[in-house]
Amino acid sequence: MTEAFEILFTASFWVAAIRIASPLIFATMGELICERAGVLNLGIEGIMVAGAFSGWFTVYMGGDLWTGVLVAALTGAMFGLLHGFLTVPLGLSQHVTGIGITLLASSLTYFTYRILLPEVTSPPKIEPFQPFAVPVLSDIPVLGPALFNQTPLTYLAYLSVAVVAFMLYRTPVGVAVRAVGENPSAVEAQGISVTAVRIGAVMAGSALMAIGGAFLTMSAFNSFFFEMINGRGWIAIALVVFGSWRPGKALIGAILFAAFDAYQVRLQQITGGVIPYQIFLMMPFVLSIVALVVVARRATYPKALMIPYQKGER
Amino acid sequence: MGNAERPEAETVLRLSGITKRFGPLIANDAISLSLKRGEVVALLGENGAGKTTLMNILFGHYTADEGQIEVFGTALPPGDPRAALAAGIGMVHQHFTLADQMSVLENIVLGTRALWSLNLGKSAARQKIRKLATDYGLEVDPDRMITELSVGERQRVEILKALYREARILILDEPTAVLTPMETEALFATLRKLVAAGLSVIFISHKLGEVQSVSDRVVVLRGGKLAGERRTTEATRRELAELMVGGQLPVNEIGPSSPGATIFELKGVSTRTMGGAALKQVSMQLRGGEITGLAGISGNGQAALAALIAGTLEAREGDIIVHGETARHWSPRAALDKGLGRIPEDRHATGMIGDMSVSENVISEAYRSPRFSRFGFLDWKAAADFARDIIKAYDVKCPSPEARVRLLSGGNMQKLILGRALDGNPDIILASQPTRGLDVGAVAYVHARLIEARDRGAAVLLISEDLDEIQTLSDRILVIHRGQLSKPSERGELTVMELGELMAGHGLDEGVTHAA
Numbered sequence: 097m098t099e100a101f102e103i104l105f106t107a108s109f110w111v112a113a114i115r116i117a118s119p120l121i122f123a124t125m126g127e128l129i130c131e132r133a134g135v136l137n138l139g140i141e142g143i144m145v146a147g148a149f150s151g152w153f154t155v156y157m158g159g160d161l162w163t164g165v166l167v168a169a170l171t172g173a174m175f176g177l178l179h180g181f182l183t184v185p186l187g188l189s190q191h192v193t194g195i196g197i198t199l200l201a202s203s204l205t206y207f208t209y210r211i212l213l214p215e216v217t218s219p220p221k222i223e224p225f226q227p228f229a230v231p232v233l234s235d236i237p238v239l240g241p242a243l244f245n246q247t248p249l250t251y252l253a254y255l256s257v258a259v260v261a262f263m264l265y266r267t268p269v270g271v272a273v274r275a276v277g278e279n280p281s282a283v284e285a286q287g288i289s290v291t292a293v294r295i296g297a298v299m300a301g302s303a304l305m306a307i308g309g310a311f312l313t314m315s316a317f318n319s320f321f322f323e324m325i326n327g328r329g330w331i332a333i334a335l336v337v338f339g340s341w342r343p344g345k346a347l348i349g350a351i352l353f354a355a356f357d358a359y360q361v362r363l364q365q366i367t368g369g370v371i372p373y374q375i376f377l378m379m380p381f382v383l384s385i386v387a388l389v390v391v392a393r394r395a396t397y398p399k400a401l402m403i404p405y406q407k408g409e410r
Numbered sequence: 411m412g413n414a415e416r417p418e419a420e421t422v423l424r425l426s427g428i429t430k431r432f433g434p435l436i437a438n439d440a441i442s443l444s445l446k447r448g449e450v451v452a453l454l455g456e457n458g459a460g461k462t463t464l465m466n467i468l469f470g471h472y473t474a475d476e477g478q479i480e481v482f483g484t485a486l487p488p489g490d491p492r493a494a495l496a497a498g499i500g501m502v503h504q505h506f507t508l509a510d511q512m513s514v515l516e517n518i519v520l521g522t523r524a525l526w527s528l529n530l531g532k533s534a535a536r537q538k539i540r541k542l543a544t545d546y547g548l549e550v551d552p553d554r555m556i557t558e559l560s561v562g563e564r565q566r567v568e569i570l571k572a573l574y575r576e577a578r579i580l581i582l583d584e585p586t587a588v589l590t591p592m593e594t595e596a597l598f599a600t601l602r603k604l605v606a607a608g609l610s611v612i613f614i615s616h617k618l619g620e621v622q623s624v625s626d627r628v629v630v631l632r633g634g635k636l637a638g639e640r641r642t643t644e645a646t647r648r649e650l651a652e653l654m655v656g657g658q659l660p661v662n663e664i665g666p667s668s669p670g671a672t673i674f675e676l677k678g679v680s681t682r683t684m685g686g687a688a689l690k691q692v693s694m695q696l697r698g699g700e701i702t703g704l705a706g707i708s709g710n711g712q713a714a715l716a717a718l719i720a721g722t723l724e725a726r727e728g729d730i731i732v733h734g735e736t737a738r739h740w741s742p743r744a745a746l747d748k749g750l751g752r753i754p755e756d757r758h759a760t761g762m763i764g765d766m767s768v769s770e771n772v773i774s775e776a777y778r779s780p781r782f783s784r785f786g787f788l789d790w791k792a793a794a795d796f797a798r799d800i801i802k803a804y805d806v807k808c809p810s811p812e813a814r815v816r817l818l819s820g821g822n823m824q825k826l827i828l829g830r831a832l833d834g835n836p837d838i839i840l841a842s843q844p845t846r847g848l849d850v851g852a853v854a855y856v857h858a859r860l861i862e863a864r865d866r867g868a869a870v871l872l873i874s875e876d877l878d879e880i881q882t883l884s885d886r887i888l889v890i891h892r893g894q895l896s897k898p899s900e901r902g903e904l905t906v907m908e909l910g911e912l913m914a915g916h917g918l919d920e921g922v923t924h925a926a
Contacts, residue, residue, distance in 0.1 A: 267530065271512070279509045283521070285491065287495045288520070399510060
C-alpha cells in the first residue's frame with residue numbers, strides 16, 4: 097500500500113488537485129456571497145453551464161481569452177439578476193426559482209449551441225489559457241508547481257477568495273451583505289435598501305459561478321461539450337455549508353474535495369481493477385457527505401437565509 | 411424631567427394631521443403631535459391604538475395617506491428611512507433590528523460609511539462608541555458578538571446606533587417590555603442624560619407607572635385617534651388609564667386563596683434545552699386553589715418548563731407526580747387525560763391552526779372523546795355546537811364556527827383558547843404568557859377567568875414576563891433563572907426590585923434549587 101501513500105507526495109497529483117479545485121473555488125465563492133446575503137442560489141449548476149459556453153464561444157468567435165472571461169461573468173450576472181428579481185422583490189421560493197434558473201440556463205445554452213454551431217459533430221476547439229509558472233515560488237518542491245505553475249484563471253480563483261474575504265469582513269459593503277443575510281430589518285433600519293444589496297450580491301455571486309464554468313472550457317479543456325459541469329455546482333453548495341459560510345474554510349473544503357477526486361483516479365490505476373472503479377468514483381462524494389455530517393451540524397448559518405424580506409412586514 | 415418647562419425650547423418635531431389606512435382599518439386618524447428640544451413625550455395607548463404605526467410613518471417605514479411631518483422646521487420626505495436618519499431621527503424598535511452573528515461595532519457602523527469605501531474605519535468608530543457609552547451609561551464592548559449579549563445590552567446597542575449617527579430625536583418603542591426592573595432603571599438614567607444633553611425622546615408604552623416616571627408630557631392614543639394630551643405632573647394615573655381605555659378601567663377583585671392538596675409536582679427534573687435554557691434539577695409543587703406565578707426574563711427555561719408540563723418535552727431525569735402518582739409516560743395525551751388545560755405561549759404557532767376553522771380548532775385537543783367522534787368518525791355537529799358554546803360563554807367575536815381562526819383578533823383567539831382549555835374544568839392549568847399582546851379589556855377578562863378557575867380549586871401555573879401581572883395574580887411566586895427555580899415567596903413578600911434581583915440571577919448562585 098506504500099504506492100497509494102506515495103501518490104500524496106508527487107507534484108503531478110497536487111497539480112491535478114489544484115486544477116480540479118479551481119472551478120469549485122469560483123463556484124463556492126459565488127454561492128457563498130449569495131447565501132451570505134440570504135439568497136440560496138440553486139441556479140448555480142445552470143449558470144456554470146452558461147458561463148462555460150458563453151466564455152468559450154466568445155474566444156471561438158475570435159475574442160481575446162480575457163474578453164471571454166468577462167462575457168462569461170456578464171452572462172452569469174444576468175442570470176443572477178433574474179434570480180434576484182424573482183426571489184428578492186417578488187419573494188418567490190428560492191428553491192423553486194433556483195432549480196428553474198438551472199433548467200433555463202442549461203437548456204438555453206444547449207439550444208444556443210445548436211443554433212450557433214449546427215453542423216459540427218466533434219466539438220470545436222479553442223486555444224485555452226496556458227500554465228504560467230510564477231518565478232521563484234514555482235520552484236518550491238511539490239507544492240510549488242501545484243500552486244504556482246497553473247493557468248492565470250487559477251490565480252484568479254485564489255484572488256477571488258482573498259477579495260471575497262476582504263470584502264465581507266473589512267468593507268462597509270461586506271458588512272451590509274452579511275447583515276442582510278442575518279437580519280434584513282437591521283439593514284433597512286440603517287437606511288440601506290435590502291433589495292439592492294441582495295440583488296447585487298446575487299449578481300456578483302452568479303458572475304463568479306459563471307467564471308467557474310468558463311474555467312472548464314477555457315483552461316482545463318479547450319472545447320465545450322454537454323454535461324461538462326457534471327454536478328460541480330451542487331458540490332459547491334455543499335462546500336459552502338462545509339466551510340460554515342466562511343471563505344477560507346470553504347477554500348480548504350474545495351481543495352480537499354478536489355484532492356480526493358484526483359486521488360481516486362490514481363488509486364484506480366494502482367488497484368488494477370480488483371475493486372470496481374465506481375467505488376472510487378463514489379469516494380469524494382461519500383467523504384464530502386461524511387465531512388458535512390461532522391462539520392456542518394455545528395455550523396451557524398445566516399439567519400435570514402431563504403427568508404424573503406417584505407418591507408413593512410414584521 | 412427635561413428642560414421643556416422653559417418656554418423658549420424650540421419645537422424639533424411636528425406631526426400634523428397624520429392619517430394612515432390599512433384597507434378598511436384606520437390605524438391613524440388625523441393625529442397631530444409636537445416635540446420640543448429636551449423633552450420626553452410618552453405616547454401612551456393600548457395594543458392596536460396606532461402608536462407603532464405612527465412611529466413607523468415618522469421613521470419612513472410606512473407612508474402616511476395624509477398629513478405632514480416637520481423636523482427642525484423642514485418637511486420630511488415621506489416613506490424614506492434614509493431621510494429620517496439624515497434628519498436626526500433614531501428609532502429603537504420593539505423587535506431589535508440587529509444582525510446576531512456580527513459584532514456590536516459592525517452593527518453600529520452599518521450604513522454610516524460610503525458603501526464602496528475600502529475600509530470600515532474600525533478604530534475611529536470604536537473610540538466614538540466607547541465615548542458615547544461612557545457619556546450616557548451605555549456600557550457594551552464594541553467587539554462582542556450580538557449573540558453573546560443580554561437583552562438589556564442589545565437595547566443599549568440599538569440606542570448607540572442612533573447616537574452614533576448623531577440622532578437628535580430618539581424614538582423608543584415599548585423599550586421596557588423585555589427589561590428587568592434594574593435594566594429599566596438604567597435605561598431611564600440614560601434617557602435623563604440624553605435629555606440633559608439636548609436630545610428629545612418619544613417613549614412609547616402602555617405601562618402607566620413608567621410613563622409617569624420618565625415623561626414630561628403624555629399623549630394618549632385610542633383606536634387610532636388622539637384621545638388626549640396632559641402634562642405628566644398634572645395628570646393622575648387613573649385619568650391617564652381612562653383616557654387610554656376610554657372608560658372605567660376594569661378591575662379584578664382577587665380574594666385570599668385557600669390552597670388545597672398538591673395536584674402537580676416536579677421532583678428534580680432536568681431537560682434538554684428548548685428555545686432558551688434547559689431545566690436543571692427543578693422541583694416545584696402546584697397546589698389546588700392557588701395561582702403559582704413563574705417570573706423570569708425570557709429564555710431562562712420558561713419554554714422548557716411549559717413544554718415539559720404539556721408533555722412535548724421529555725424529562726431527562728426526575729419525576730412528574732400528578733395527584734400523588736408518579737407519571738410513567740408523560741406525553742401530550744397523558745397530560746390532557748390527567749386534566750391539564752393548556753394556554754400556550756404563542757397562540758399562532760402552538761395554540762391554534764390559523765387556516766382551520768373555529769370548530770376544528772376547539773376540538774383539536776378532545777377530538778377522540780366520545781363527545782366528538784363515533785367509531786372513528788368526527789361528529790361535526792357536536793363540534794360546531796361546542797364551538798358555539800365557547801363563542802357564547804367566552805364572548806368571542808367571530809362570525810361563525812366555520813370561520814377560519816386566522817381572521818380573529820388576538821384577543822378573540824385567546825378567548826377561544828381559554829374556552830378550549832378551561833372546558834371540563836381541568837385540575838391543572840398551564841397559562842404561558844396568557845395576556846401577551848392583548849388590550850386592557852381582554853387582559854382583565856383572561857385574569858378573571860384564571861382567578862375563577864383558582865377559586866373552584868384548580869392549580870394554576872402562570873408563566874409571565876410581565877412582573878405586574880405576576881404580582882397581581884399570584885398567590886405564590888417562583889423565579890426562574892438559567893433553568894433553576896428560586897424558593898417560592900408568598901404574595902407581597904418580595905418587592906419588585908427584589909424579584910428583579912432574583913430574575914437577574916442574584917441569590918440563585920449558590921445553586922438553591924428549592925426543595926419545598
